[in-house]
Amino acid sequence: MFDVAIIGCGPVGAFAANLLGKSGLSVLVIEKEANPYPLPRAVHLDHEMMRLFQSAGVIDAVAGDMCDTEGHLHVGADHGVIKYMGTVGRARPFSWSNDYFFYQPELEQHLRDALAAHATVELRLGVGFEGLEQDADGVTLQLSGGDTAKARYVIACDGSRSAVRKALDVRLDDLDFEEPWLVVDAEVDGPVRFPDLWGVPEAADLQKLSVMMCDPKRPATIVPGRGNHRRWEFMLLPGENDQAMMEPHNVAALVAPYLSGVPHRIVRAATYRFHGLIAERWRQGGVFLAGDAAHQTPPFFGQGMCHGLRDVANLAWKLAAVVKGDAPDALLDTYQPERDPHVRAVISAAVGAGRYICVLDPQAAAARDAEMREAAKVTQQGTAADLIPPISTGILALDTAGSGERFIQPRVGNLLLDDVTGGGWRLFARHAEAAPEDVTVVALDTLDDGGAIAAWLDARGADALLLRPDHYVFGTGEPADLIALRDALIAGAVSQEIAA
Template identity: 40%
Template sequence: MSSSTKADSCDVLIVGAGPTGLTLALLLARRGVTVIVAERATEPYALPRAAHIDHQILRVFQELGIAEAIVATCRHSPRYDFVTADGQVLLRLDGADRIAAGGWHSANMIHQPSIERLLREAVAAQPNIELRAGWRLTGLGGGCDAPAAEFATEQGAQLVRPRFLVGADGARSTVRDLAGIGIDDLDFDESWLIVDTIVNDVSRLPEVNLQVCDPTRPTTCVLMGEGRHRWEFMVKPGETPDDLLDDPMIGRLLEPWDVAGAVEIERKAVYRFSARIAEQWQRGAIFLAGDAAHQMPPFAGQGLCSGIRDAANLAWKIAAVVKGEAAAAILETYQPEREPNVRAIVGLAMMMGRTVCITDPDAAAARDAQMLAARAANPQSAAAAAFPDILTGLIHAGTPGAGSYFPQPKAGPRRLDDLLGPGPWVVARETPPSSSAVPCYSLDDIEPFGAEVRHWLDDHGAEAVLVRADRYVFGSGPADELTARYLADLRGHPAARSGQGRDPAISDRGIASVSR
């Protein structure tokens, strides 16, 4: 690219306009940050992909003002059953349709294009965001600390010089490749046929989400949003994608479900389920988020959720740095805070997948016997998995509740965040000292939610709690001490580091350039 090419500038450049990139853009823009979102596709992808979001993700969308509209498109399954070929329950995960800590239903089966449409409408209404479709990233110059992103577009080569760059551009991330970031492959590789259908007669479909642990053909059957249903069939050794994508073959696979006429096929595709985590999620001013940073098998339904959590963690930190409220060192807490959570989720998804994907009849029989015996000994449904809290990073470690997810009480149609806003905020038993930097409230100030927050304070033996903008607890203790510690940590936090920060070998030269 010519050195005379005029460059655009912005606070944050996001490459990739999927749910993670769009959510990050909106969270940043609502905090006064200028954002350019560059997307190589000219039109949004119109077919379903992710099938599930949880209560924490709806809480993020609540902040963006689109949660209720998303819920209107969702369906809810009361449970998630792992069953044998003849329908015996090996494992039951209950409570998916209950209100969870985030203040919304624990599990929500979605239609991803509907969510992306709502996100794009919100982006279009946000003056701090420019969405540039048909922009394909071809190179990164300037070094990791001052990236200059080069794009091929219909108008010719374009250059953007952001203060920060985030690659939210999927599993085959160009940003990750150009930044020279490696991948930790966790050794899970299975191919599955995905069959998405439009439902004409819901009464003939299962009402719960199912994993059919049938060694002759492991199968997933789950609800989706907007009148849709999904089946997934494992590709067996010796089969090719073309074999399974043949319409008569799909008909044979669906035949045991007796849904002829009840559904019509919307999409069929063969996907490779893998488990991989980027070695670095930050290099200088360059970050990875969503599938660019981690990929996981879909059995736990947490792929899209993990990307939105990345966005929620990163957005308020970048905004604080851009606005001069925090030192850049706080950005080095991003990977240490997020990676343990992601690795735990990936581990669960791999465990679930390896349980389902057994195709050896003897091994499957042994699995069934063991799991049926365990369920007979303890017939109660299993609780949803609890993922790790934030263990290190921008928290007041050692105080009760630090790093945990703070619950959102609901009273009628309102929820706690509707009253207190995006955060951060302090809630104390008594009227706390005023702070211009961190809003402070007493329990009386937050009625009708005060009783539930008091219960949290009682459980943790705390006078007050400071909750970060991503709804994780910074710490607990006296309100004035909490606020002072939080502000001091923003200005110069001794961040936990794991090699994900500045790379001197790269930051003083151009990173890479490709033609693709």
């Protein structure tokens, strides 16, 4: 019997397998396709995902194919800027950039190749999932070809049409957003052309920004990419036919204003329905839904795949603790309560952006533009990373300053913090403190981080913080109290309100 079986070896499933394999768990990965899908789908991730790739030991394999970019620009109906979420000149408290673009087939292959480093991970390609049965000992999977496999736990990373979710009869909560868009990927040998825009900040480089044209004539997004890969997303207008809009002559007409005189080759054109959907249950017995199997996010802030990687980062350390006998199975019940509100908040922000982006009435668009420009005068423009909220419930020291926040990753000399301290549970304190063996103590008076973590603690009026393995802050306060509360929460010896 395997400790964990993973259904689907896309980016989320392959990342999960690497993370669990690094923890020493025995893992079976089932993937119906022999090779990664050859065309790009997801294209964006953020600094938190790069840090998670560090955690899984795959950062050196993937970093070279990432394109570091500079944020997002939204342009109104009159071709004037209505929102700028740029990162040029901003501090990088997490060290990694806020925005990276990548080519999904390359990323998937890197993550699959990395599995060879883990002797406890078995990858079966060309094998499909056909059903499952659960009993007190675990989950038995029915696989294509009449084969079966048994695992204590299963993570379904099998996408938006998840066969596992359907087998469990889990319904989706519809957040009432569905819009048809045409996605066009191209190889472009030169700079993309833009119409004359006004109000563009001096520091903004349009070639390094995700530019949303909020034009009621046809909303569109122009997305940078690694190498010569570029993406366009065009909203389909009422009455337009999906198949007709994918015809080469229509695709050529849509991209022509941006590529006039620029050598290029269309790689693919496909229509999608941009959804806001969340599964009602993410756990059923020993089976967990993750990634698109658990939720689907409109792409306006590029967080779809990021959600999936966060899912498995949240789940992986808990599974490792349970399998190794360091925590009861009930710890896994915190997975959905921690992740669902987090995902829901980001999807709600993306849906909100989608509603103003997709305005097709010229008068309503003009009113929107005026309103957003007025708001920008009194509100400091943030970045897309600011949309990610803290975790608000679960394995946390609730009501302590900084609890649930994503923790910073400053440089320590020429290295990143996690590469110096290692992962797992970490206690950052101003001076050396006593802690159990599973907690790494980091004394700030011996850490060459330029005072970054001390400043973080100063801002929250604290002398110590306990950091979870997924890089979210458990809480701040007295070290002994934090560790005692952590142990009690994990053991189920104390309870606190868990919001679903």
